[in-house]
Amino acid sequence: MSEISARERLTSRQYTALLAGSAFGAGILTLPRYLCAAAGQDAWVIPLLAGGTMCLSALCFLRLCRRFPGMTLPHLMQELLPLPLANTAVLLYLAYFLTVAASSIRIVAEITLLYLLPNTPLWAVALVYSLFVGYTLSGGLRGAGRFNELTGFVLLFGFLLLLPSLREGRMTNLAPMLTAKPTALLTAIPMACYSFGISLLIPLFLPLTDDRSRAAKHTWPTLCFVVTAFSLITLTSVCVLGADTSAHMLFPVITIYKSVSVPVIERLDLFFLTLWTVLAVRPCLNFALAAGQLSDCLLKNRLPRRWLSAGIGLFLFASMLLQTDIVGTIRILHWLGYVFLFLGIVFPALLLILSRKKVSA
Amino acid sequence: MADDYAVLRRLLHDIRARDDDIILRSVSLPPNSVPCTVAFLDGVVNKELLHAQVLSPILQPEPYCVDDPLPDIRENLLRRFLCVSEIKDVSDSTGIEKELYTGAVVVICAGMRGAILLRLDGFMRRSPGAPLNDRTVSGPRDSFTESLPGNIGLVRKKLADPRLRVKKTVIGRRTRTNIALLYMDDIALPDTVREVERRLSSIDIDGILASGYIAQLTEAPGTSVFPTYREIERPDIAVAALLEGRIVVICDHSPLALSFPTVFAELLQAAEDYYEKPVAGTFARLLRWACFFLAVSLPALYVALVSFRPEILPYDLLVTIASLRSQVPFPVIWETLFIEFAVQAIIESSLRLPEPLGQTIGVVSGIIVGQAIISASLATPMVLIVVALANICTFCIPSFSLSVTVRILRLCMIFPAATFGIFGFSLAWMFLLVHMQSLDSMGVAYLAPFSPHIPSDHKDAALRAPLQSFIRRPKSIGNRNTRRQRP
Known part of the structure; x- marks a missing residue:
């Protein structure tokens, strides 16, 4: 795919949409439950703190991108590290992206089964999603960029639909404020980190934008938007359902939609679910695209794009079916939060130090 | 020189022997009676013009042509005798043969190299009439012809x-x-x-x-x-x-x-949009966008809702549909496909039949067959309404090619909707969107200005802003001279 990327560029708008779109998938539907379980009514603080780690990671990657303009992450690693080590690191990132993609699509498939198609076998829904991801990937970077750009507005619309639910909310649910133990907050941060893994996409897609400096400038508002949205949605969940109820629901956000009554649209939750089942594929798609970039680098562009897309689609389908149940999948995602701390902060910081030495040498 | 004439004359005679619609006319060019041959394709050349502008000047020459001939045969022919505006020289026999069959009049003359080709097209052409598809009330009513x-x-x-x-x-x-x-x-x-x-x-x-x-x-x-x-x-x-x-x-x-x-947005635009006020143009365009969506989606949405999520429908409507459905022995998908197929067949037959007969077939099949289908409980009136409405929406699309596309897509959308309900329907739309955004037309994104997003072009995409605001030409297409009018 990197061969295609060389001639296909993302616009800064597409890059922004791709970055923001990668955050809002299965995570936003499941996260409030775990955050509420960890920090009670102060759950909304955790996304702000986890967002801080994401910003730190983004800072490292942006500096790396500035130091090596036009170089994507795998090329950058090959430049700074010995080849076997660089390839191992690429494999690590590849495994991370594929696991995030497979796990998040599994959650979306489970939600689809639970709320929309209770009598359909999982493999059928999984197959449809994998086909969709494979097909979109075959359009390359440009196709994925355009898809994110086009559906970005729908995503915003989905959030706006949440606003009427605040009428049902009680501000007293937030009290007493900021009483959670710091240890509880710190333990919950890695849990939230997998949803903020989007900073890992920066070194893969920023160098492929047509206006890098503009895209880099857009990165910060995008990350701020993501953090704010996560925090606000958790806050809404606590306000409307209460911390205890949220902690006992698998998908509290979907329940919030059920509480909203909008004239004309009688079943807003179904309307939202219909939108979401498709929109939530975006993170999976974007992480799969990142995986495609890395595999392409490892395979030295020898595999045609169609075959690579089909391979990724097939891999996602198989790994989705391999996961035992949704709770297990969510647990995998939480572990990925810890992996993010290494791949998103520690490793790029090391690369930054190495690059500094290389530049000064 | 004389040999060239003989060779070409033999060539023309050979062609004449092969094809009966080639006409050869031998004449003598005054004043020295130089042998000349005129060849043309019957039915393609305007004979009246040929007589008036080629043969007549040679057979009944003006006195000055006889008294003061030019020494060069070709120059003499061109300046004194042929009164035709479109003239071309061809020297090789293959070229002469090709041009003869494209409708040129071939003139060869002794003492002249090659042949002179004249264009005197006389093929039956219709005059520019009103357009068949893209009609307007307030715009011009001329259209292209076959010429x-x-x-x-x-x-x-x-x-x-x-x-x-x-x-x-x-x-x-x-x-x-x-x-x-x-x-x-x-x-x-x-x-x-x-x-x-x-x-x-x-x-x-x-x-x-x-x-x-x-x-x-x-x-x-x-x-x-x-x-x-x-x-x-x-x-x-x-x-x-x-x-x-x-x-x-x-x-x-x-x-x-x-x-x-x-770009795709263009296919939902009509000439009338620009000849009316911006509000009217915008209204018509938004209507066409809605019609495009409904034309593709309505039957699929009906199948998805009735088969998988009937609770979304208002209760009274649900009861009506359920009571009607109880009399029909087929599942919703077969019922919808059957009616869709019938309507498509009616449309296709109306297009192929002569105009008065086509209208009659439309009325007969629409009213009589439709009524019979309902009476025989082969389908519910609801399906008939849905399919008919979808087809009416199809006719709101100005581009014929796109309307054919919509007819195909409508059928394709029914299957995922029948398999996965609303989920299948929305995913099918997403597949469609991904496919559309992967398309390019001569390097320009098909879904521009929506994806890639070009804000300045939105004033002439789904909306039609006032003409005063069209300061610059569309950015999505790309052009050298961007300014259209003075602000």
């Missing part, structure tokens, strides 16, 4: 700018069809012009019978049901396309021109 020069003339008449370039080429090894490429020299992007020229020159086919051939053969490889070109029936739309920096391709013997590059 290439006539069509170029219609454009030239509306666009009296010396920077309008017309490049002609011949495509089709056997049909030798004339194709004209029109673009504004100072507006169209040279890269786009070159790309269109490249794609036209890469066509190697025996015959081009209509512009549809050109449209398909210039499309990028790969399969897509969506047209990435715009078929233009009206010269005013062709001029508007040229002024936006597009390239118009006109094919001889075809009343439809093509414009490149084309």
Whole structure:
């Protein structure tokens, strides 16, 4: 795919949409439950703190991108590290992206089964999603960029639909404020980190934008938007359902939609679910695209794009079916939060130090 | 010199022996009675013009032609006898044969090298009438015909700018069809012009019978049901396309021109949008967008809701549908497919039959057969309403090619909706969107200005802003001269 990327560029708008779109998938539907379980009514603080780690990671990657303009992450690693080590690191990132993609699509498939198609076998829904991801990937970077750009507005619309639910909310649910133990907050941060893994996409897609400096400038508002949205949605969940109820629901956000009554649209939750089942594929798609970039680098562009897309689609389908149940999948995602701390902060910081030495040498 | 005449005369006689519609006329050129032969294709050449402008001056020469002949035979022929504006010299026998079959009048003369070709086209042409598809109430009512020069003339008449370039080429090894490429020299992007020229020159086919051939053969490889070109029936739309920096391709013997590059939003625009107030134009466009969505979705949505999520429907409607459905022995999908198939068959037969008969068939099948289907409990009235409404919406789409696409898509959408309900329906739409955004028309994104998002072009996409706001030409197409009017 990197061969295609060389001639296909993302616009800064597409890059922004791709970055923001990668955050809002299965995570936003499941996260409030775990955050509420960890920090009670102060759950909304955790996304702000986890967002801080994401910003730190983004800072490292942006500096790396500035130091090596036009170089994507795998090329950058090959430049700074010995080849076997660089390839191992690429494999690590590849495994991370594929696991995030497979796990998040599994959650979306489970939600689809639970709320929309209770009598359909999982493999059928999984197959449809994998086909969709494979097909979109075959359009390359440009196709994925355009898809994110086009559906970005729908995503915003989905959030706006949440606003009427605040009428049902009680501000007293937030009290007493900021009483959670710091240890509880710190333990919950890695849990939230997998949803903020989007900073890992920066070194893969920023160098492929047509206006890098503009895209880099857009990165910060995008990350701020993501953090704010996560925090606000958790806050809404606590306000409307209460911390205890949220902690006992698998998908509290979907329940919030059920509480909203909008004239004309009688079943807003179904309307939202219909939108979401498709929109939530975006993170999976974007992480799969990142995986495609890395595999392409490892395979030295020898595999045609169609075959690579089909391979990724097939891999996602198989790994989705391999996961035992949704709770297990969510647990995998939480572990990925810890992996993010290494791949998103520690490793790029090391690369930054190495690059500094290389530049000064 | 005399040998050239003999050879060519023998060639023309051989052709005459082969084809009975070749006419040879031998005359003597005054004053020295030089032998001369005129050859032409019967039915293609205007005989009246041939008599008046070629044969008559030779057979009944003016006195000054006889008294003061020019020494060179060719010059004498051209300056004294032939009163034709379009003249061409050809020396090789293959070229002469080819031109003869394209409708040229061949004149050979003893003592002259090669042949003189005259254009005296007399093929039956219709005059520009009202367009069949894209009709307007307040706009001009002329449309392209099957004549290439006539069509170029219609454009030239509306666009009296010396920077309008017309490049002609011949495509089709056997049909030798004339194709004209029109673009504004100072507006169209040279890269786009070159790309269109490249794609036209890469066509190697025996015959081009209509512009549809050109449209398909210039499309990028790969399969897509969506047209990435715009078929233009009206010269005013062709001029508007040229002024936006597009390239118009006109094919001889075809009343439809093509414009490149084309974006999807264009296919839902009509000429009338620009001749009415912005509010009316915007309303019509939004209506067409809604119709496009409904035309593709309505039957699929009906199947998805009734089969999987009936609780979304209002209770009273649900009860009505349930009571009607109880009398029909088929599942919703078969019922919908059956009615859809019947309606498609009626449309297809109405298009092929003579006009009065087509209308009768439409009425008979619409009312009588429809009523009979309901009475026989083969389908519910609800399905009939849904399918009929979807088909009415299809006819709101100005582009015929797109309306055919919509008819196909509508059928395709029913299957995922019947398998996965609303989920399948929405995913099918997403597949459609991903496919559409992967398309390009001569390097321009098909879904522009929505994806990639170009804010300045939104004033003439789904909306129609006031003409005063069209300060710059569309950015999505790309053009050299961006300014359209003074702010």
